[in-house]
Amino acid sequence: xxxxxxxxxxxxxxRRMLERSLGAExxxxxxxxxxxxxxxxxxxxxxxxxxxxVAMPGLSGLDVCRRLREKGLTGGVxxxxxxxxxxxxxxxxxxxxxDYVVKPxxxxxxxxxxxxxxxxxxxxxxxLSFAGITLDTTTNTVERGGKTIELTARExxxxxxxxxxxxxxxxxxTAIERIWHGAAVENVVDRYVAxxxxxxxxxxxxxxxxxxxxxxxx
Amino acid sequence: xxxxxxxxxxxxxxRRMLERSLGAExxxxxxxxxxxxxxxxxxxxxxxxxxxxVAMPGLSGLDVCRRLREKGLTGGVxxxxxxxxxxxxxxxxxxxxxDYVVKPxxxxxxxxxxxxxxxxxxxxxxxLSFAGITLDTTTNTVERGGKTIELTARExxxxxxxxxxxxxxxxxxTAIERIWHGAAVENVVDRYVAxxxxxxxxxxxxxxxxxxxxxxxx
DNA sequence: GCAAGGTGTCAGAGTTATTTCAGGATGGCG
DNA sequence: CGCCATCCTGAAATAACTCTGACACCTTGC
Numbered sequence: 001x002x003x004x005x006x007x008x009x010x011x012x013x014x015r016r017m018l019e020r021s022l023g024a025e026x027x028x029x030x031x032x033x034x035x036x037x038x039x040x041x042x043x044x045x046x047x048x049x050x051x052x053x054v055a056m057p058g059l060s061g062l063d064v065c066r067r068l069r070e071k072g073l074t075g076g077v078x079x080x081x082x083x084x085x086x087x088x089x090x091x092x093x094x095x096x097x098x099d100y101v102v103k104p105x106x107x108x109x110x111x112x113x114x115x116x117x118x119x120x121x122x123x124x125x126x127x128l129s130f131a132g133i134t135l136d137t138t139t140n141t142v143e144r145g146g147k148t149i150e151l152t153a154r155e156x157x158x159x160x161x162x163x164x165x166x167x168x169x170x171x172x173x174t175a176i177e178r179i180w181h182g183a184a185v186e187n188v189v190d191r192y193v194a195x196x197x198x199x200x201x202x203x204x205x206x207x208x209x210x211x212x213x214x215x216x217x218x
Numbered sequence: 219x220x221x222x223x224x225x226x227x228x229x230x231x232x233r234r235m236l237e238r239s240l241g242a243e244x245x246x247x248x249x250x251x252x253x254x255x256x257x258x259x260x261x262x263x264x265x266x267x268x269x270x271x272v273a274m275p276g277l278s279g280l281d282v283c284r285r286l287r288e289k290g291l292t293g294g295v296x297x298x299x300x301x302x303x304x305x306x307x308x309x310x311x312x313x314x315x316x317d318y319v320v321k322p323x324x325x326x327x328x329x330x331x332x333x334x335x336x337x338x339x340x341x342x343x344x345x346l347s348f349a350g351i352t353l354d355t356t357t358n359t360v361e362r363g364g365k366t367i368e369l370t371a372r373e374x375x376x377x378x379x380x381x382x383x384x385x386x387x388x389x390x391x392t393a394i395e396r397i398w399h400g401a402a403v404e405n406v407v408d409r410y411v412a413x414x415x416x417x418x419x420x421x422x423x424x425x426x427x428x429x430x431x432x433x434x435x436x
Numbered sequence: 437g438c439a440a441g442g443t444g445t446c447a448g449a450g451t452t453a454t455t456t457c458a459g460g461a462t463g464g465c466g
Numbered sequence: 467c468g469c470c471a472t473c474c475t476g477a478a479a480t481a482a483c484t485c486t487g488a489c490a491c492c493t494t495g496c
Contacts, residue, residue: 082330104317104331152442168343169356180444188444190485209357210452211371211483370453398455406455408474426473428463 003118006047007031008038008064009080010056018051021107027114035059035067042068048075049114052097054088055081062088062095069096076117080105089181102177128163131205131218135159142200149199154179158192162206162216171213189214221336222399224265225249226256226282227298228274236269239325245332246399253277253285260286264396266293267332272310273300280313287314290382292344294335298323346381349436351418353377360418367417372397376410380424380434389431407432 005027009015015031023029030045032038035058042050050068054061065077079092079100089100098120099113119126126137134143140156142149151159157179162170172189176182193214197203207217223245227233233249241247248263250256253276260268268286272279283295297310297318310318317331343356352361358374360367369377375397380388390407394400411432415421425435 102334104334106316154443185445187446187484191444194485208484212356212358215357372454403456405457405473408472409455412474426463429472 002026002028003048003114004028004030004045005049005051005114006038006042006045007051008035008056008061009051009053010034011053014053017107018110022051022111022114025111035061035064038064039067039071042071042073046073046075049117050075050077051080051110051114052077053080054092062091065092065095065097076114076120078110078113078117090183093181100181102182128160130163130166130216133200133205135163144200149201151196151199154192155196155199158189159196162214166216169209169213169215174213220244220246220399221266221332222246222248222263223267223269223332224256224260224263225269226251226253226274226279227269227271228252229271232271235325236328240269240329240332243329253279253282256282257285257289260289260291262392262395263400264291264293267335268293268295269298269328269332270295270315271298280309283310283313283315294332296328296331296335346378348381348384348434349423351423353381362418367419369414369417372410373413373417376407377414380432384434387427387431387433392431 005022007015007018007022007029009018009031010033012033015033019029019031027049030041030047032041034056038050038052039059041047050065050073052061052065056064059067061079065079068077076099077097079089079097080103081088081092081100082103092100098117101110101113128135128137132144135141135151135156136143137156137160140151140153142151142159158175161175161178172186175189176184176186180188193206193208197206205217206214209215223240225233225236225240225247227236227249228251230251233251237247237249245267248259248265250259252274256268256270257277259265268283268291270279270283274282277285279297283297286295294317295315297315298321299310299318300321316335319328319331343354346353346355350362353359353369353374354361355374355378358369358371360369360377376393379393379396390404393407394402394404398406411424411426415424423435424432427433
């Protein structure tokens with residue numbers, strides 16, 4: 001159960017908050033205040049997960065991430081980035097991070113992402129279903145009434161986001177944040193929703209919630 | 219789109235700087251110099267966001283935050299704390315604040331955090347019930363006797379206002395202040411009450427209190 | 437290095453929501 | 467009962483949001 005998570009964060013209150021929250025969530029927590037300490041800790045207690053602040057004095061989060069990967073870290077890395085630092089996020093993913101959360105973050109979001117990362121590590125293949133459709137997240141195909149529909153990468157990502165929370169509205173902002181890493185025009189979401197509606201052959205499956213976003217409907 | 223932000227700060231120069239900067243950023247700004255005034259202001263113009271100084275004479279920022287939450291404030295609260303007051307930050311988050319910025323702060327950071335808070339706020343789902351109807355405040359839908367009724371944004375806002383205080387009269391002035399930011403013809407409230415009565419299929423649910431306003435009734 | 441398909445942007449058409457206005461209906465009161 | 471203030475509602479203008487086709491760029495496979 002208790003996955004080992006390593007927290008790397010120089011801001012003490014934030015770090016303590018993470019320690020407490022993740023500890024309460026059942027994770028086995030270690031933490032470090034700077035990059036050097038993080039590398040040392042990772043050395044002798046290979047963590048399953050790493051929560052990593054990008055902006056730190058000394059060794060930056062990006063560097064730490066790269067070094068950890070070089071040392072053979074296979075676990076998931078979750079980056080904490082500033083809201084306006086779109087650049088960092090892209091470079092972070094290049095550096096080997098698996099996901100990121102924008103500061104300031106809701107602790108619940110961090111927990112959710114961490115759980116998603118452990119899941120992803122265990123079994124690469126995943127099938128998500130709702131209202132008669134099933135998405136295979138590795139092959140990017142959808143089963144619907146015996147028929148198989150092939151999706152492109154983006155189409156699949158968007159559908160995945162909708163399927164993971166079938167009863168909540170997905171806002172354009174959130175979609176762009178999660179799929180396009182904050183770097184895209186809002187309209188792009190509409191564009192892909194349109195494609196999904198056509199490909200899935202059911203314009204009513206994805207309902208538009210006016211002024212808010214999109215939601216799956218049976 | 220002009221979120222309403224309430225600034226609570228006893229230091230006049232700092233307060234004015236915040237007013238100007240946030241105003242220029244497109245926020246609709248109200249401000250108060252002490253806790254008491256803040257609570258009074260929040261009363262009639264429920265802000266979407268609150269920027270709150272922790273260290274104030276009289277009612278402390280922590281107290282103000284707690285009181286606001288008790289009064290049903292759902293918007294984001296951003297605290298301003300001193301650099302060395304590590305304790306305050308943790309306690310602030312406990313008191314219901316969503317984030318904090320350390321003084322002295324870069325105004326850009328405050329703006330960035332506020333934008334982050336508005337985004338987070340929108341995804342937060344809530345369900346309000348009274349007399350057999352349930353409103354979902356994110357999808358703007360009402361459940362009533364197994365049926366689902368879709369509302370528009372304004373309709374939902376008005377119903378939400380009624381549902382949050384089911385046994386008190388909602389005056390047209392209050393409704394216009396809180397939904398239309400004070401800028402609309404009085405008649406607009408009547409117009410939306412009419413729509414709600416028709417859409418909800420029960421003309422008696424919202425009762426007119428002659429010369430005063432409207433109230434929910436079972 | 438070419439072709440095919442995927443991706444992101446834009447602009448404008450199309451759709452839906454919002455707000456106002458004006459006149460009729462209704463309730464309160466002498 | 468009759469008057470006045472208040473409330474209700476249809477229609478129409480305005481504003482906001484969503485959808486879609488066309489296009490350019492990029493990536494991938496061959």
